[in-house]
Amino acid sequence: MSTRALIVDPSAPEHIGFGTLPEPVAGPGQVLIEVSHASLNYADLNNARNGRIPAGAPVGLDAAGIVLQAAADGSGPAAGSRVVLFADGAFAERVAVDTSAVAEVPDGVDPAQAAALPTAGLAALRSLRAAHTGPGKRVLVTGASGGVGRYAVRLASRAGAHVIASVGSLARGDGLAEAGADEVVVGLDDIREPVDIVVETVGGPHLVTAWRLLAPGGNLQSVGWTSGASAVFPPYATVGPPKTLTSYVNEFAAADDLAELVRLVADGGLVPEIGWRGSWERFAEAADALRSRRVAGKAVFDLPSHR
Structure with missing residues (x-):
């Protein structure tokens, strides 16, 4: 057989x-x-x-x-x-x-x-948890129209954060405000205030700009690299007030976190x-x-x- x-x-x-x-x-x-x-x-x-x-x-x-x-x-x-x-x-x-x-x-x-749920939901759940998302935090989600991004917007909003969803075009932003985004922006050029947390899924130049937007003490979770482009940091971009870039990978043995995700779906907290x-x-x-x-x-x- x-x-x-x-x-x-x-x-x-x-x-x-x-x-x-x-x-x-x-x-x-x-x-x-x-x-x-x-x-x-x-x-x-x-x-x-x-x-x-x-x-x-x-x-x-x-x-x-x-x-x-x-x-x-x-x-x-x-x-x-x-x-x-x-x-x-x-x-x-x-x-x-x-x-x-x-x-x-x-x-x-x-x-x-x-x-x-699994790959995208776990990446959003675990990266936001590692970055200590909570009330009052400004959270930037890049590539917010994708699987990880949409989950991250919902979960960060549910945690009480101010959520900025960055997308590639206005059309790609459909539904993100309803999902909990306080701001939906095209690209990153219009973000003026620093952010405390970045869930970064695009890589390349987006990663470099998101790092620049990160406030002192902030954390960038590098979850994906959908652009396939290189990230080139200008001189001294990583010299200054302390902030961190954390590489991310989905670990297996995820039964407990999977159970949390499906419970959130059952309760209407995650769609x-x-x-x-x-x-x-x-x-x-x-x-x-x-x-x-x-x-x-x-x-x-x-x-x-x-x-």
């Missing part, structure tokens, strides 16, 4: 194509999950090209589905539970993952919304925004839309049911 998956294929567009893998077998601390939905990230596209995921191996980090087999050691959710997961190789019909990588999805939360949705057969279309920045929020795949 085998399972169909999106795998690294250097001959395919984006180096990702369909293939078949041996049926996954769950270890003692793992659950076997039938995947119903998955969400595409820049990281998935980059991992297929940068060698992190070898040729023939499955790609993907974010998915939701149903537990087919509970963990033999008694940990994790029971068979039949609806779950969200954050783990390598998520773009497959069935996956075996550690129980530390999954959280149960509450009733009333659409599994497509749950699948849109996953899905800007593209379709069958995983349309992967190439979704990848092109994401690369071209035509997706506001997240791109979500529907996988066929075999039940």
